[in-house]
Amino acid sequence: MTLYLRHYWKDERLAFPSSNNLSCTFDGRLVKKIWKPDVFFVHSKRSFIHDTTTENVMLRVYPDGNSLYSVRITVTSLCSMDFSRFPLDSQICSLELESYAYAESDLMLYWKNGNDSLRTDEIALSQFFIEEFHPSHGLALYSSTGWYNRLYINFILRRHIFFFMLQTYFPTMLMVVLSWVSFWIDRRAVPARVSLGITTVLTMSTIITGVSASMPQVSYVKAVDIYLWTSFLFVFLSVIEYAAVNYFTTKEEMKKLEQLKVKVLLNILNSFTLNLIQIFSIFSVMMNSTMPDLPPVLGTHLRRRHSIRQSVNHIINNSYKIDSYSRIFFPLAYFLFNIIYWSIYP
Numbered sequence: 001m002t003l004y005l006r007h008y009w010k011d012e013r014l015a016f017p018s019s020n021n022l023s024c025t026f027d028g029r030l031v032k033k034i035w036k037p038d039v040f041f042v043h044s045k046r047s048f049i050h051d052t053t054t055e056n057v058m059l060r061v062y063p064d065g066n067s068l069y070s071v072r073i074t075v076t077s078l079c080s081m082d083f084s085r086f087p088l089d090s091q092i093c094s095l096e097l098e099s100y101a102y103a104e105s106d107l108m109l110y111w112k113n114g115n116d117s118l119r120t121d122e123i124a125l126s127q128f129f130i131e132e133f134h135p136s137h138g139l140a141l142y143s144s145t146g147w148y149n150r151l152y153i154n155f156i157l158r159r160h161i162f163f164f165m166l167q168t169y170f171p172t173m174l175m176v177v178l179s180w181v182s183f184w185i186d187r188r189a190v191p192a193r194v195s196l197g198i199t200t201v202l203t204m205s206t207i208i209t210g211v212s213a214s215m216p217q218v219s220y221v222k223a224v225d226i227y228l229w230t231s232f233l234f235v236f237l238s239v240i241e242y243a244a245v246n247y248f249t250t251k252e253e254m255k256k257l258e259q260l261k262v263k264v265l266l267n268i269l270n271s272f273t274l275n276l277i278q279i280f281s282i283f284s285v286m287m288n289s290t291m292p293d294l295p296p297v298l299g300t301h302l303r304r305r306h307s308i309r310q311s312v313n314h315i316i317n318n319s320y321k322i323d324s325y326s327r328i329f330f331p332l333a334y335f336l337f338n339i340i341y342w343s344i345y346p
Contacts, residue, residue, distance in 0.1 A: 015065035028057035042096035043078040109149040128157035179238040197239035
């Protein structure tokens, strides 16, 4: 976090008589020669004062001894975060300022103008924008040195989502949609459908690996993990769908081949039995006698319902319908998943 830190205090030793100048401004050379508050960031992991093109430090002294000390500083501070909604998360973090050497009895720290003491347009964050902030103050106890004044800056930070939309969500959506193209490719075009399925699976694996490498390593599931792995499941199922289509198509063709063999054998048997039928027809005419005609037996036609198993067998025997159903089921299911996902993680 890059910010401008400004200190105000009054030191009568710096007062000077003046009738024309409202204030005097100095650079960092004088700052090292006078007393100034020794404020530091309590949970800072790394911080530095900018020094390009010169040290970004300014001291302004007024005739009555009031002083303004301003410094441009970048702070990397510790913040405990919950990444269960990452990257659609909001975090609550704080910066804590405290005097290093002076206890409560020696130095009092307070915000000059309350909430107006902070301006977020002077604070730059790379991954977050500040939704809300408020200053506060309190006391910190150290067993060996006593009580110290501490100032707090409490932030509610919301992560920038646009980067993750471009790098993660949009490519993932495109890969899932691309995997559906195989449903419109002829089921007999094995190389085309297999190569498309394997390509989308490998691309999804690359996306998941890249995102996992750049994300914080935590032991629980994050929001982006749910989206990526569910999308990977859709891509994987599209490959399994073609494996099923190819298996049932092969089975159906083998069944038709067996039926053709049976039909050829029946034709051969019919040709052999044709002569026998002609011989027996002569004897049947000779032995034919007048028989009373039997009245036709009336019966009822029962309509049998198609069971689920019959419906499944119908689809298996007509494997091209699996692709037809997949063209509807996969987009609807993925669209429903996106509605649920973006409603839970707005």
